[in-house]
Amino acid sequence: MSRSLKHSVRHMVRASLYNPRLIALAHALLRPFPALEEEVRVLAYRLKRTGRTIPAPLTQKQLQQPQQESIPKSYTPQLLFDVSELALRDVHTGIQRVVRALLSEMLHKPPAGHRFMPVRSNADGQLVYANRFMAAILGHHDPEREDSPVEAMPGDLFFTADLHLAFPFAELQRMRTQGLRVVFTVYDLLAVQLNTMPKAYRLAFGDWLDGVLATADALVCDSRAVADEVVEWLQTHPDARSSSLPIGYFHLGADLEASQPTQGVSPQDEAALQQICSEPTLLMVGTIEPRKGHAQAVAAMERLWADGLALNLVIVGKEGWRTHELICRLRHHPQRNHRLFWLDHASDAVLLRLYAQSTVLLAVSYAEGFGLPLIEAAHHHLPIIARDIPVFREVAGEHAFYFNGESSEALAEAIRLWLALHSVGQAPQSSGMPYLTWAQSVGRLQDCILGGHWYRTWTPPTGKLKKLPVVSEFCWTDDSNPQ
Numbered sequence: 001m002s003r004s005l006k007h008s009v010r011h012m013v014r015a016s017l018y019n020p021r022l023i024a025l026a027h028a029l030l031r032p033f034p035a036l037e038e039e040v041r042v043l044a045y046r047l048k049r050t051g052r053t054i055p056a057p058l059t060q061k062q063l064q065q066p067q068q069e070s071i072p073k074s075y076t077p078q079l080l081f082d083v084s085e086l087a088l089r090d091v092h093t094g095i096q097r098v099v100r101a102l103l104s105e106m107l108h109k110p111p112a113g114h115r116f117m118p119v120r121s122n123a124d125g126q127l128v129y130a131n132r133f134m135a136a137i138l139g140h141h142d143p144e145r146e147d148s149p150v151e152a153m154p155g156d157l158f159f160t161a162d163l164h165l166a167f168p169f170a171e172l173q174r175m176r177t178q179g180l181r182v183v184f185t186v187y188d189l190l191a192v193q194l195n196t197m198p199k200a201y202r203l204a205f206g207d208w209l210d211g212v213l214a215t216a217d218a219l220v221c222d223s224r225a226v227a228d229e230v231v232e233w234l235q236t237h238p239d240a241r242s243s244s245l246p247i248g249y250f251h252l253g254a255d256l257e258a259s260q261p262t263q264g265v266s267p268q269d270e271a272a273l274q275q276i277c278s279e280p281t282l283l284m285v286g287t288i289e290p291r292k293g294h295a296q297a298v299a300a301m302e303r304l305w306a307d308g309l310a311l312n313l314v315i316v317g318k319e320g321w322r323t324h325e326l327i328c329r330l331r332h333h334p335q336r337n338h339r340l341f342w343l344d345h346a347s348d349a350v351l352l353r354l355y356a357q358s359t360v361l362l363a364v365s366y367a368e369g370f371g372l373p374l375i376e377a378a379h380h381h382l383p384i385i386a387r388d389i390p391v392f393r394e395v396a397g398e399h400a401f402y403f404n405g406e407s408s409e410a411l412a413e414a415i416r417l418w419l420a421l422h423s424v425g426q427a428p429q430s431s432g433m434p435y436l437t438w439a440q441s442v443g444r445l446q447d448c449i450l451g452g453h454w455y456r457t458w459t460p461p462t463g464k465l466k467k468l469p470v471v472s473e474f475c476w477t478d479d480s481n482p483q
Helices: 003-017 020-030 034-049 060-068 084-088 094-108 131-137 169-176 199-215 224-236 267-278 294-306 324-331 348-357 372-379 390-399 408-423 438-449
Strands: 078-082 115-121 127-129 157-160 181-186 218-221 245-249 281-285 312-316 340-343 360-363 384-387 401-403 456-459 464-467
Touching: 078 094, 084 094, 084 115, 094 115, 094 372, 094 438, 115 131, 127 169, 169 181, 169 199, 181 199, 218 224, 218 438, 224 245, 224 390, 224 456, 245 438, 267 312, 267 340, 267 348, 281 294, 281 348, 281 372, 294 312, 294 324, 294 408, 312 348, 324 340, 348 372, 360 372, 360 408, 372 384, 372 390, 384 390, 384 408, 401 408
Parallel strands: 078 115, 078 157, 157 181, 181 218, 218 245, 281 312, 281 360, 312 340, 360 384, 384 401
Antiparallel strands: 115 127, 245 456, 456 464
Protein backbone atom coordinates (compact mmCIF):
# COMPACT_ATOMS: atom_id res chain seq x y z
CA MET A 1 0.00 0.00 0.00
CA SER A 2 1.42 3.37 -1.00
CA ARG A 3 2.19 6.02 1.62
CA SER A 4 -0.50 8.36 0.22
CA LEU A 5 -3.13 5.58 0.33
CA LYS A 6 -2.17 4.69 3.92
CA HIS A 7 -2.51 8.36 4.85
CA SER A 8 -5.95 8.55 3.22
CA VAL A 9 -7.18 5.40 4.99
CA ARG A 10 -5.85 6.60 8.33
CA HIS A 11 -7.53 9.97 7.82
CA MET A 12 -10.88 8.31 6.97
CA VAL A 13 -10.73 6.00 10.00
CA ARG A 14 -9.89 8.85 12.37
CA ALA A 15 -12.60 11.06 10.88
CA SER A 16 -15.20 8.32 11.42
CA LEU A 17 -14.06 7.83 15.03
CA TYR A 18 -14.75 11.52 15.71
CA ASN A 19 -18.00 11.71 13.70
CA PRO A 20 -20.70 12.79 16.19
CA ARG A 21 -23.51 11.04 14.27
CA LEU A 22 -21.66 7.72 14.20
CA ILE A 23 -20.80 8.11 17.89
CA ALA A 24 -24.45 8.80 18.78
CA LEU A 25 -25.63 5.82 16.71
CA ALA A 26 -23.10 3.47 18.31
CA HIS A 27 -24.06 4.72 21.77
CA ALA A 28 -27.77 4.13 21.10
CA LEU A 29 -27.15 0.60 19.82
CA LEU A 30 -24.82 -0.35 22.68
CA ARG A 31 -26.70 1.35 25.53
CA PRO A 32 -28.45 -1.87 26.68
CA PHE A 33 -25.07 -3.66 26.80
CA PRO A 34 -22.82 -1.54 29.06
CA ALA A 35 -19.98 -4.08 29.28
CA LEU A 36 -19.80 -4.40 25.48
CA GLU A 37 -20.06 -0.63 25.10
CA GLU A 38 -17.06 -0.16 27.37
CA GLU A 39 -14.97 -2.64 25.34
CA VAL A 40 -15.95 -0.89 22.09
CA ARG A 41 -14.94 2.46 23.60
CA VAL A 42 -11.55 1.03 24.59
CA LEU A 43 -11.05 -0.32 21.05
CA ALA A 44 -12.07 3.04 19.54
CA TYR A 45 -9.59 4.86 21.76
CA ARG A 46 -6.77 2.49 20.82
CA LEU A 47 -7.54 3.09 17.14
CA LYS A 48 -7.45 6.85 17.76
CA ARG A 49 -4.12 6.45 19.50
CA THR A 50 -2.53 4.52 16.62
CA GLY A 51 0.48 6.42 15.34
CA ARG A 52 0.50 8.83 18.27
CA THR A 53 3.24 8.78 20.89
CA ILE A 54 3.82 10.90 23.96
CA PRO A 55 7.07 12.77 23.28
CA ALA A 56 9.81 12.99 25.89
CA PRO A 57 10.14 16.34 27.68
CA LEU A 58 12.39 18.86 25.96
CA THR A 59 15.70 19.64 27.58
CA GLN A 60 16.38 23.05 29.08
CA LYS A 61 18.96 23.64 26.35
CA GLN A 62 16.38 22.98 23.63
CA LEU A 63 14.00 25.43 25.23
CA GLN A 64 16.62 28.15 25.54
CA GLN A 65 17.69 28.07 21.88
CA PRO A 66 14.75 30.07 20.46
CA GLN A 67 15.30 32.88 22.92
CA GLN A 68 18.56 33.65 21.12
CA GLU A 69 16.65 34.52 17.94
CA SER A 70 15.88 38.15 17.28
CA ILE A 71 12.22 39.21 17.38
CA PRO A 72 11.11 42.18 15.26
CA LYS A 73 10.31 45.16 17.46
CA SER A 74 7.00 45.58 15.67
CA TYR A 75 5.92 42.00 16.42
CA THR A 76 2.83 41.61 18.62
CA PRO A 77 2.79 38.22 20.40
CA GLN A 78 -0.05 35.82 19.72
CA LEU A 79 -2.31 34.28 22.34
CA LEU A 80 -3.24 31.02 20.64
CA PHE A 81 -6.56 30.02 22.23
CA ASP A 82 -7.32 26.34 21.63
CA VAL A 83 -10.83 25.31 20.53
CA SER A 84 -9.98 21.82 19.26
CA GLU A 85 -12.76 19.94 21.05
CA LEU A 86 -15.29 22.76 20.80
CA ALA A 87 -14.79 22.99 17.02
CA LEU A 88 -15.17 19.22 16.73
CA ARG A 89 -18.39 18.94 18.77
CA ASP A 90 -20.12 21.34 21.12
CA VAL A 91 -22.30 19.50 23.64
CA HIS A 92 -23.14 22.81 25.40
CA THR A 93 -22.30 21.54 28.88
CA GLY A 94 -19.46 21.32 31.36
CA ILE A 95 -16.02 22.20 30.04
CA GLN A 96 -17.34 23.38 26.69
CA ARG A 97 -19.60 25.90 28.40
CA VAL A 98 -16.44 27.24 30.07
CA VAL A 99 -14.55 27.37 26.76
CA ARG A 100 -17.43 29.21 25.06
CA ALA A 101 -17.61 31.73 27.90
CA LEU A 102 -13.85 32.42 27.87
CA LEU A 103 -13.82 32.63 24.09
CA SER A 104 -16.72 35.09 24.09
CA GLU A 105 -15.10 37.33 26.70
CA MET A 106 -11.69 37.37 25.00
CA LEU A 107 -13.23 38.10 21.62
CA HIS A 108 -15.11 41.00 23.20
CA LYS A 109 -12.03 42.26 25.03
CA PRO A 110 -8.79 40.80 23.66
CA PRO A 111 -5.83 40.55 26.07
CA ALA A 112 -3.74 43.73 26.05
CA GLY A 113 -0.50 43.43 24.10
CA HIS A 114 -1.50 40.23 22.32
CA ARG A 115 -3.23 39.14 19.15
CA PHE A 116 -6.04 36.79 20.16
CA MET A 117 -6.00 33.87 17.71
CA PRO A 118 -8.29 30.83 18.16
CA VAL A 119 -6.62 27.63 16.95
CA ARG A 120 -7.39 23.93 16.72
CA SER A 121 -5.63 20.66 15.96
CA ASN A 122 -6.64 18.93 12.74
CA ALA A 123 -6.88 15.24 11.83
CA ASP A 124 -3.26 15.26 10.64
CA GLY A 125 -1.91 16.39 14.01
CA GLN A 126 -1.22 19.95 12.90
CA LEU A 127 -2.09 23.09 14.85
CA VAL A 128 -4.02 25.42 12.56
CA TYR A 129 -5.83 28.74 12.90
CA ALA A 130 -9.55 27.98 13.46
CA ASN A 131 -10.65 30.37 10.71
CA ARG A 132 -13.70 28.41 9.54
CA PHE A 133 -14.95 27.76 13.05
CA MET A 134 -14.59 31.41 14.00
CA ALA A 135 -16.28 32.56 10.78
CA ALA A 136 -19.27 30.38 11.71
CA ILE A 137 -19.25 31.68 15.31
CA LEU A 138 -19.23 35.28 14.09
CA GLY A 139 -21.84 34.65 11.41
CA HIS A 140 -19.44 35.13 8.50
CA HIS A 141 -19.90 31.78 6.77
CA ASP A 142 -17.19 31.35 4.14
CA PRO A 143 -16.67 27.78 2.82
CA GLU A 144 -13.59 28.90 0.90
CA ARG A 145 -11.78 30.11 4.01
CA GLU A 146 -8.77 27.96 4.86
CA ASP A 147 -7.46 26.90 8.27
CA SER A 148 -3.80 27.71 7.70
CA PRO A 149 -0.98 26.22 9.83
CA VAL A 150 0.03 28.18 12.91
CA GLU A 151 3.36 29.97 12.78
CA ALA A 152 4.85 30.49 16.25
CA MET A 153 7.54 32.89 17.39
CA PRO A 154 9.25 33.49 20.73
CA GLY A 155 6.85 35.35 23.00
CA ASP A 156 3.73 33.59 21.65
CA LEU A 157 1.51 31.72 24.13
CA PHE A 158 -0.62 28.64 23.50
CA PHE A 159 -3.43 28.28 26.04
CA THR A 160 -6.13 25.65 26.18
CA ALA A 161 -9.16 25.59 28.44
CA ASP A 162 -10.57 22.82 26.25
CA LEU A 163 -10.14 19.09 26.95
CA HIS A 164 -9.14 17.42 23.70
CA LEU A 165 -7.82 14.03 24.79
CA ALA A 166 -6.29 13.27 21.38
CA PHE A 167 -4.13 16.38 21.35
CA PRO A 168 -0.98 16.31 19.11
CA PHE A 169 1.66 16.94 21.77
CA ALA A 170 4.52 16.27 19.35
CA GLU A 171 3.42 19.28 17.28
CA LEU A 172 3.31 21.48 20.39
CA GLN A 173 6.78 20.36 21.40
CA ARG A 174 8.10 21.20 17.94
CA MET A 175 6.60 24.66 18.30
CA ARG A 176 8.08 25.04 21.78
CA THR A 177 11.53 24.80 20.18
CA GLN A 178 10.47 27.92 18.23
CA GLY A 179 9.82 29.80 21.48
CA LEU A 180 6.13 29.05 22.06
CA ARG A 181 5.00 28.93 25.71
CA VAL A 182 2.35 26.33 26.53
CA VAL A 183 -0.28 26.42 29.30
CA PHE A 184 -2.92 23.73 29.85
CA THR A 185 -6.02 23.77 32.06
CA VAL A 186 -6.70 20.86 34.42
CA TYR A 187 -10.30 20.73 35.66
CA ASP A 188 -9.94 17.61 37.81
CA LEU A 189 -7.95 14.40 38.24
CA LEU A 190 -10.95 12.14 38.71
CA ALA A 191 -9.88 9.76 35.93
CA VAL A 192 -6.64 8.93 37.78
CA GLN A 193 -8.27 9.04 41.22
CA LEU A 194 -11.41 6.93 40.72
CA ASN A 195 -11.28 3.37 39.40
CA THR A 196 -15.02 3.59 38.80
CA MET A 197 -14.47 5.85 35.78
CA PRO A 198 -14.82 4.09 32.37
CA LYS A 199 -11.67 2.28 31.26
CA ALA A 200 -11.47 4.06 27.88
CA TYR A 201 -11.66 7.45 29.56
CA ARG A 202 -9.06 6.48 32.17
CA LEU A 203 -6.70 5.33 29.40
CA ALA A 204 -7.25 8.46 27.32
CA PHE A 205 -6.97 10.85 30.25
CA GLY A 206 -3.83 9.11 31.51
CA ASP A 207 -2.15 9.54 28.12
CA TRP A 208 -3.36 13.15 27.93
CA LEU A 209 -1.97 13.93 31.39
CA ASP A 210 1.38 12.36 30.45
CA GLY A 211 1.47 14.58 27.37
CA VAL A 212 0.53 17.67 29.35
CA LEU A 213 3.23 17.09 31.97
CA ALA A 214 5.84 16.44 29.26
CA THR A 215 4.88 19.54 27.26
CA ALA A 216 3.37 22.34 29.39
CA ASP A 217 5.32 25.29 30.75
CA ALA A 218 2.58 25.80 33.36
CA LEU A 219 -0.88 24.63 34.41
CA VAL A 220 -4.00 26.44 35.56
CA CYS A 221 -6.84 24.77 37.46
CA ASP A 222 -10.44 25.79 38.05
CA SER A 223 -10.15 25.74 41.84
CA ARG A 224 -7.57 25.81 44.61
CA ALA A 225 -8.69 22.31 45.60
CA VAL A 226 -7.76 20.92 42.17
CA ALA A 227 -4.44 22.81 42.16
CA ASP A 228 -3.62 21.18 45.50
CA GLU A 229 -4.66 17.78 44.13
CA VAL A 230 -2.29 18.22 41.17
CA VAL A 231 0.54 18.98 43.60
CA GLU A 232 -0.33 15.94 45.73
CA TRP A 233 -0.44 13.75 42.63
CA LEU A 234 3.00 14.98 41.54
CA GLN A 235 4.33 14.28 45.02
CA THR A 236 3.32 10.64 44.64
CA HIS A 237 4.42 10.46 40.96
CA PRO A 238 7.74 12.41 41.00
CA ASP A 239 8.91 10.83 37.72
CA ALA A 240 5.97 12.32 35.81
CA ARG A 241 7.71 15.68 35.42
CA SER A 242 11.39 16.44 34.98
CA SER A 243 11.35 20.22 35.41
CA SER A 244 9.64 22.79 37.63
CA LEU A 245 5.96 23.44 36.98
CA PRO A 246 4.11 26.63 37.97
CA ILE A 247 0.48 25.96 38.88
CA GLY A 248 -2.25 28.59 39.14
CA TYR A 249 -6.00 28.60 39.50
CA PHE A 250 -8.98 30.78 38.69
CA HIS A 251 -12.66 30.49 39.55
CA LEU A 252 -15.28 30.24 36.84
CA GLY A 253 -17.99 32.80 36.05
CA ALA A 254 -21.54 32.67 37.40
CA ASP A 255 -23.40 34.65 34.73
CA LEU A 256 -24.67 31.90 32.43
CA GLU A 257 -26.22 34.51 30.17
CA ALA A 258 -22.69 35.71 29.23
CA SER A 259 -21.53 32.27 28.03
CA GLN A 260 -23.26 32.23 24.63
CA PRO A 261 -26.29 30.40 26.14
CA THR A 262 -28.33 28.04 24.01
CA GLN A 263 -31.90 29.11 23.33
CA GLY A 264 -35.28 27.51 22.80
CA VAL A 265 -37.89 25.85 25.03
CA SER A 266 -39.51 22.59 23.92
CA PRO A 267 -43.18 21.94 24.67
CA GLN A 268 -42.18 19.20 27.11
CA ASP A 269 -39.81 21.52 28.99
CA GLU A 270 -42.44 24.28 29.04
CA ALA A 271 -44.95 21.85 30.54
CA ALA A 272 -42.47 20.91 33.25
CA LEU A 273 -41.74 24.56 34.01
CA GLN A 274 -45.43 25.24 34.46
CA GLN A 275 -46.04 22.14 36.58
CA ILE A 276 -43.30 22.74 39.16
CA CYS A 277 -44.54 26.20 40.08
CA SER A 278 -47.09 24.96 42.62
CA GLU A 279 -44.80 22.97 44.96
CA PRO A 280 -41.25 23.22 46.40
CA THR A 281 -38.70 22.09 43.80
CA LEU A 282 -35.21 20.66 44.23
CA LEU A 283 -32.99 21.22 41.19
CA MET A 284 -30.03 19.05 40.13
CA VAL A 285 -27.76 20.22 37.27
CA GLY A 286 -25.13 18.04 35.63
CA THR A 287 -24.54 15.04 33.38
CA ILE A 288 -25.96 11.84 34.85
CA GLU A 289 -23.05 9.68 35.95
CA PRO A 290 -22.31 7.70 39.14
CA ARG A 291 -20.12 10.30 40.87
CA LYS A 292 -22.87 12.95 40.63
CA GLY A 293 -25.03 11.13 43.19
CA HIS A 294 -28.30 11.04 41.22
CA ALA A 295 -29.17 7.53 42.44
CA GLN A 296 -28.90 8.61 46.08
CA ALA A 297 -30.99 11.72 45.38
CA VAL A 298 -33.80 9.78 43.66
CA ALA A 299 -33.85 7.20 46.47
CA ALA A 300 -33.99 9.97 49.08
CA MET A 301 -36.88 11.65 47.27
CA GLU A 302 -38.74 8.32 47.12
CA ARG A 303 -38.56 8.16 50.93
CA LEU A 304 -39.90 11.70 51.22
CA TRP A 305 -42.70 11.05 48.72
CA ALA A 306 -43.63 7.87 50.60
CA ASP A 307 -43.96 9.99 53.75
CA GLY A 308 -46.38 12.30 51.97
CA LEU A 309 -44.10 15.31 51.30
CA ALA A 310 -45.18 17.35 48.30
CA LEU A 311 -41.84 18.01 46.60
CA ASN A 312 -40.55 18.07 43.03
CA LEU A 313 -37.16 16.87 41.85
CA VAL A 314 -35.94 18.31 38.53
CA ILE A 315 -32.82 16.77 36.96
CA VAL A 316 -31.17 18.73 34.15
CA GLY A 317 -28.44 16.74 32.44
CA LYS A 318 -27.70 14.36 29.62
CA GLU A 319 -27.16 10.64 30.00
CA GLY A 320 -23.57 9.86 30.90
CA TRP A 321 -21.52 6.73 31.38
CA ARG A 322 -22.42 3.62 33.40
CA THR A 323 -25.96 4.78 34.13
CA HIS A 324 -28.09 2.29 32.18
CA GLU A 325 -30.00 1.05 35.23
CA LEU A 326 -30.59 4.55 36.61
CA ILE A 327 -31.72 5.85 33.21
CA CYS A 328 -34.25 3.01 32.92
CA ARG A 329 -35.44 3.83 36.42
CA LEU A 330 -35.88 7.52 35.54
CA ARG A 331 -37.71 6.79 32.29
CA HIS A 332 -40.19 4.39 33.90
CA HIS A 333 -40.51 5.94 37.35
CA PRO A 334 -44.12 6.19 38.60
CA GLN A 335 -43.49 9.85 39.52
CA ARG A 336 -42.06 10.72 36.07
CA ASN A 337 -43.57 14.03 34.91
CA HIS A 338 -45.57 14.26 38.13
CA ARG A 339 -42.98 14.98 40.82
CA LEU A 340 -39.87 13.71 39.05
CA PHE A 341 -38.73 15.58 35.93
CA TRP A 342 -35.70 14.66 33.82
CA LEU A 343 -34.85 17.30 31.20
CA ASP A 344 -32.06 15.65 29.20
CA HIS A 345 -31.95 18.19 26.37
CA ALA A 346 -32.79 21.42 28.18
CA SER A 347 -31.35 24.59 26.69
CA ASP A 348 -29.57 27.22 28.74
CA ALA A 349 -32.72 29.32 28.42
CA VAL A 350 -34.66 26.58 30.26
CA LEU A 351 -31.92 26.28 32.87
CA LEU A 352 -32.04 30.01 33.56
CA ARG A 353 -35.78 29.78 34.21
CA LEU A 354 -35.26 26.79 36.49
CA TYR A 355 -32.67 28.69 38.55
CA ALA A 356 -35.27 31.45 38.95
CA GLN A 357 -38.22 29.17 39.76
CA SER A 358 -36.73 26.41 41.93
CA THR A 359 -36.66 26.31 45.72
CA VAL A 360 -33.16 24.92 46.26
CA LEU A 361 -30.19 23.52 44.31
CA LEU A 362 -29.25 19.96 45.26
CA ALA A 363 -25.51 19.32 44.70
CA VAL A 364 -24.72 15.77 45.81
CA SER A 365 -21.59 14.94 43.77
CA TYR A 366 -19.05 12.72 45.52
CA ALA A 367 -16.22 14.49 43.66
CA GLU A 368 -15.94 17.64 41.52
CA GLY A 369 -13.35 19.95 40.05
CA PHE A 370 -15.33 23.11 40.77
CA GLY A 371 -19.13 23.00 40.91
CA LEU A 372 -20.38 25.55 38.38
CA PRO A 373 -24.07 25.10 39.32
CA LEU A 374 -23.30 26.40 42.85
CA ILE A 375 -22.22 29.84 41.68
CA GLU A 376 -24.91 29.94 39.01
CA ALA A 377 -27.44 29.24 41.76
CA ALA A 378 -25.92 31.99 43.91
CA HIS A 379 -26.16 34.38 40.97
CA HIS A 380 -29.93 33.76 41.07
CA HIS A 381 -30.11 33.81 44.91
CA LEU A 382 -31.14 30.14 44.89
CA PRO A 383 -30.33 28.35 48.19
CA ILE A 384 -28.00 25.33 48.08
CA ILE A 385 -27.93 21.88 49.70
CA ALA A 386 -24.47 20.41 49.03
CA ARG A 387 -22.43 17.39 49.95
CA ASP A 388 -19.61 18.34 52.31
CA ILE A 389 -16.59 17.98 50.00
CA PRO A 390 -13.56 20.33 49.93
CA VAL A 391 -14.24 22.03 46.60
CA PHE A 392 -17.85 22.83 47.53
CA ARG A 393 -16.57 24.37 50.78
CA GLU A 394 -14.08 26.41 48.75
CA VAL A 395 -16.75 27.67 46.36
CA ALA A 396 -19.74 28.16 48.68
CA GLY A 397 -18.17 28.67 52.11
CA GLU A 398 -20.83 29.30 54.76
CA HIS A 399 -23.47 30.07 52.13
CA ALA A 400 -24.69 26.49 51.63
CA PHE A 401 -26.33 23.81 53.79
CA TYR A 402 -23.98 20.80 53.91
CA PHE A 403 -24.70 17.12 54.52
CA ASN A 404 -22.67 13.92 54.88
CA GLY A 405 -23.52 10.29 54.27
CA GLU A 406 -24.09 8.12 51.21
CA SER A 407 -27.40 6.51 52.15
CA SER A 408 -30.84 7.61 50.99
CA GLU A 409 -31.80 8.01 54.67
CA ALA A 410 -28.96 10.46 55.29
CA LEU A 411 -29.90 12.67 52.36
CA ALA A 412 -33.63 12.47 53.06
CA GLU A 413 -33.00 13.60 56.64
CA ALA A 414 -30.79 16.44 55.42
CA ILE A 415 -33.54 17.63 53.06
CA ARG A 416 -36.09 17.46 55.89
CA LEU A 417 -33.82 19.54 58.13
CA TRP A 418 -33.20 22.11 55.39
CA LEU A 419 -36.94 22.42 54.73
CA ALA A 420 -37.55 23.02 58.44
CA LEU A 421 -34.83 25.69 58.60
CA HIS A 422 -36.05 27.27 55.36
CA SER A 423 -39.62 27.49 56.65
CA VAL A 424 -38.49 29.73 59.54
CA GLY A 425 -35.94 31.70 57.51
CA GLN A 426 -32.87 30.12 59.11
CA ALA A 427 -31.42 28.12 56.19
CA PRO A 428 -28.10 29.42 54.79
CA GLN A 429 -28.59 31.91 51.97
CA SER A 430 -26.52 31.87 48.79
CA SER A 431 -27.14 35.56 48.09
CA GLY A 432 -24.00 36.57 50.01
CA MET A 433 -21.72 34.03 48.31
CA PRO A 434 -18.67 35.56 46.58
CA TYR A 435 -18.50 34.74 42.89
CA LEU A 436 -17.09 36.14 39.68
CA THR A 437 -18.64 37.17 36.41
CA TRP A 438 -17.06 35.63 33.33
CA ALA A 439 -15.34 38.96 32.63
CA GLN A 440 -13.76 38.86 36.10
CA SER A 441 -12.91 35.17 35.66
CA VAL A 442 -10.97 35.98 32.49
CA GLY A 443 -9.14 38.72 34.41
CA ARG A 444 -8.03 36.22 37.07
CA LEU A 445 -7.01 33.75 34.35
CA GLN A 446 -4.90 36.38 32.59
CA ASP A 447 -3.24 37.27 35.91
CA CYS A 448 -1.88 33.72 35.84
CA ILE A 449 -1.04 32.99 32.22
CA LEU A 450 0.06 36.50 31.18
CA GLY A 451 0.98 38.12 34.50
CA GLY A 452 2.83 35.14 35.96
CA HIS A 453 0.89 35.22 39.25
CA TRP A 454 1.09 31.52 40.08
CA TYR A 455 -0.26 29.82 43.18
CA ARG A 456 2.41 27.14 43.59
CA THR A 457 5.45 25.76 41.79
CA TRP A 458 6.30 22.08 41.75
CA THR A 459 10.06 21.49 41.77
CA PRO A 460 11.43 17.98 41.14
CA PRO A 461 13.19 15.72 41.86
CA THR A 462 13.27 16.46 45.58
CA GLY A 463 9.51 16.94 45.66
CA LYS A 464 9.95 20.24 47.46
CA LEU A 465 7.15 22.69 47.06
CA LYS A 466 7.51 26.42 47.22
CA LYS A 467 4.67 28.88 47.47
CA LEU A 468 4.90 31.99 45.38
CA PRO A 469 3.96 35.26 47.08
CA VAL A 470 0.82 36.47 45.65
CA VAL A 471 -2.23 37.57 44.00
CA SER A 472 -3.29 34.11 42.89
CA GLU A 473 -3.92 33.22 46.53
CA PHE A 474 -7.54 34.16 45.94
CA CYS A 475 -8.70 37.06 48.04
CA TRP A 476 -12.21 38.07 47.10
CA THR A 477 -12.26 41.78 46.47
CA ASP A 478 -15.03 44.32 46.22
CA ASP A 479 -15.51 43.50 42.55
CA SER A 480 -16.74 40.02 43.46
CA ASN A 481 -20.37 38.99 43.72
CA PRO A 482 -21.93 41.84 41.74
CA GLN A 483 -25.52 42.33 42.76
